Amino acid sequence: MTDPDELRRRTRTLLAEHDPAVTEPLDFLRARYDAGLAWVHFPHGLGGLGAPRALQAVVDAELAAAGAPDNDPGRNGIGLGMAAPTILRYGTEEQKERFLRPLWTGEEVWCQLFSEPGAGSDLAALATRAVRDGDSWVVDGQKVWTSSAHNARWAILIARTDPGLPKHRGITYFVCDMTDPGVDVRPLRQITGEAEFNEVFLTGVRVPDAHRLGEVGEGWKVAQTTLNNERVAIGGQRMPRESGMVGKVAAAWRERPELRTHGLHQRLLAGWVGAEVARLTGERLRQQLTAGHPGPEGAGTKLAFARLAQELSGLEVELLGEEGLAYDDWTLRRPEAVDFTGREAGYRYLRAKGNSIEGGTSEILRNIIAERVLGLPAEPRTDKDVPWKELAR
Secondary structure (H helix, E strand, O other): OOOHHHHHHHHHHHHHHOOOOOOOHHHHHHHHHHOOOOOOOOOEOOOEOOOOHHHHHHHHHHHHHOOOOOOOHHHHHHHHHHHHHHHHHHOOHHHHHHHHHHHHHOOOOEEEEOOEOOEOOOHHHOOOEEEEEOOEEEEEEEEOOOOOOOOOOEEEEEEEOOOOOEOOOOEEEEEEEOOOOOEEEEEEOOOOOOOOEEEEEEEEEEEEHHHEEOOOOEHHHHHHHHHHHHHHHHHOOOOOOOOHHHHHHHHHHHHOHHHOOHHHHHHHHHHHHHHHHHHHHHHHHHHHHOOOOOOOOHHHHHHHHHHHHHHHHHHHHHHHHHHHHOOOOOOOOOOOOOOOOOOOHHHHHHHHHHHHOOOOOHHHHHHHHHHHHOOOOOOOOOOOOOEHHHOOO
16 A cells, blocks of 8 residues: 555545544444554554555545544554554564554553662663563562553563563563452652552552563563653654644743743753754654654654754753743642643643653663764673572672
């Protein structure tokens, strides 16, 4: 499927058979998935048509013009941006059939059980254990900074299955049912006042071996697909010019001329150019994705996104002066999604502080860029070949 006109015809057929004005949104989304118009680059029968990824824009434009519902991607970003491409690459046919359709329609929200209190930047040092017991694995441990865990039905989980191997080689990747006994989700209140993140305690959780992705002990390799897609999802989103954070700052500049100074103007110009460079770089990265899976290059876009978000949100607060310090509500809330542009400047400033941590810290991303993109000498790692159980913790 490479013909844009044929995609338009299929999309119009979908709209004619399932008029968005009278069709329930969930029914429409299910029909869209079954028609192969969910993510057109996925295979037939899995929401796609085996088409080039770039042709998704043709479908999206037709649906937007008709007022068709979307699948609220902000609510299930981890599922759509991270779990789905990993399941597609490493899942069995049964796993793909079971998980991808309700994931895309938003019927089942996903979260990510990767980071731990002792394994954040050094994720491969994770200590959560999974022990084989017949056709299941018994999982015990603690995960942290888990976005959407309070809304999620499923989680992508990595756990240590062989502590006698070096840390990168004794990990296995699973899909965990968040409704199972032994899964305890607790809110983590942030500097914004919200509990967007959670800590998750796993006590004797039984995960069927049928929910394992990839081979036993190859979880680190599977996780790289997830992490590479995560960085692209965070830093490489398709956005129009002067949207997002830079759009909010530019709007304040235009609407409030009395707040302007020469110094703030110079910073705004630098931020605007940086945002435009990042936007175009993200577009180029997405074009490269049409030829295969994302690689380490996504680390660059995510690194730039974090830096720009923090610089621009700080500039907005300075531009607004006392108004920039206002905050609408410190009540503990557990939101379904992050809303950077729908809240006030104070929220954007505080929430942006997390951008250089989530999705890989900026320090780790610089290492990835240096070693895996630029080919510079690797940082010395004395624990590379040491069994995990012998590492100091």
